[in-house]
Amino acid sequence: MAEYKLTYFNLKGRGEICRLMFVLADKKYEDHRFEREEWKDLKPSMPLGQVPVMTVGKTQIPQTGAIIRYLAREFGLYGKSNMENTMVDVIIETIDEMRSEFVKWVKEEDETKKAEISKKLKEDVFPKFVTFVEKMLSDNGGQFLVGSEVTLADVAVFDVISRISDMWSQELMNMSTVLKAHCEKIATIPNIKAWLEKRPKTAR
Incomplete structure (x- = not known):
């Protein structure tokens, strides 16, 4: 049985960054996906009534930010000093601010x-x-966002830019040749490349 279990919709969404962390570290985990019609029955068993939730042993961990930071610490992907840890956090917080603005576009139904x-x-x-x-x-x-090796920061930027580009417009990916090249570099890391080729095809 896998030591870790990740519970999330059968979508990329906020669960995909968690999956990418497992993939990059080459760690086994149970990828528990469910469909929207199953959520009503599953929701009461989730802390805070939301997902993703990661289960480690008997402990359930809610909140994407908490999950990815836990995994980054466990897998050595959080930098090598307090300052590097902090700069990874800066990237994560900046992504969250940007994503919150994008979610407004996703949820808005009025075309104007x-x-x-x-x-x-x-x-x-x-x-x-x-x-x-x-x-x-x-x-x-110019090689990595934090420190001298790939960290959660690099994976998180790759995840958010590639997914927003797919959902909204390739304009985001094309706004910067530098970041486009960086995302392409992360996408060619062997474990991540293999995952991108085989992961379930979902709408978003």
């Missing part, structure tokens, strides 16, 4: 308002994010 949100994403939110991450990459020597 959706167009307004799209304009803000294109002209303000995404350029601000790209500029910040580009600078972090440059300041760190």
